[in-house]
Amino acid sequence: ILNVEQSPQSLHVQEGDSTNFTCSFPSSNFYALHWYRWETAKSPEALFVMTLNGDEKKKGRISATLNTKEGYSYLYIKGSQPEDSATYLCASGSGGYQKVTFGIGTKLQVIP
């Protein structure tokens, strides 16, 4: 994998449903994996930064896992709420930590 890829590109879920999305990234020379939430007309907000294989982080109903050997990360949202509607971006850093490469994002819409 040469680029950072996210799937699906968009999804709609019902309020209360749990959901997850995938981020695939180059596993060679890996440094860090970032997740951001970007709501319309706002700035992207950092959710997690993970660096260690097997890392799992949690923030309220949102959690993320990291597999650096195979180059993927999952983001989980438990019991989706309308305020979770946003585009979720992942970004992979390799080599030096100052620059990351972003995926295209997963646009989530939670239907009340």
Add this chain to the structure above:
Amino acid sequence: SAVISQKPSRDICQRGTSLTIQCQVDSQVTMMFWYRQQPGQSLTLIATANQGSEATYESGFVIDKFPISRPNLTFSTLTVSNMSPEDSSIYLCSVRTALTNDYGYTFGSGTRLTVV
């Protein structure tokens, strides 16, 4: 974490003109990053702005098209020059920010540019 004020928030510009986007950070930072998101595309790094030296541009971006100023450790501008409709994008500035156990990025609120 840092707070970034970015302006303008949006603009509609005529082709052939230039637009300067400003970012003000509430603390001193060594590096500021400028990104672009074209419709349907990922956030792409344009350049890294360092105080006291020339900006470092990524492949595909040149100084004549995207001149950057960094007069001090809290402020930077990006100019989109001689605009064409292909420059219609969201432009974002960002800085590295300390999170709980590592560093992520704090972003400005973005400039939504439409070139007609």
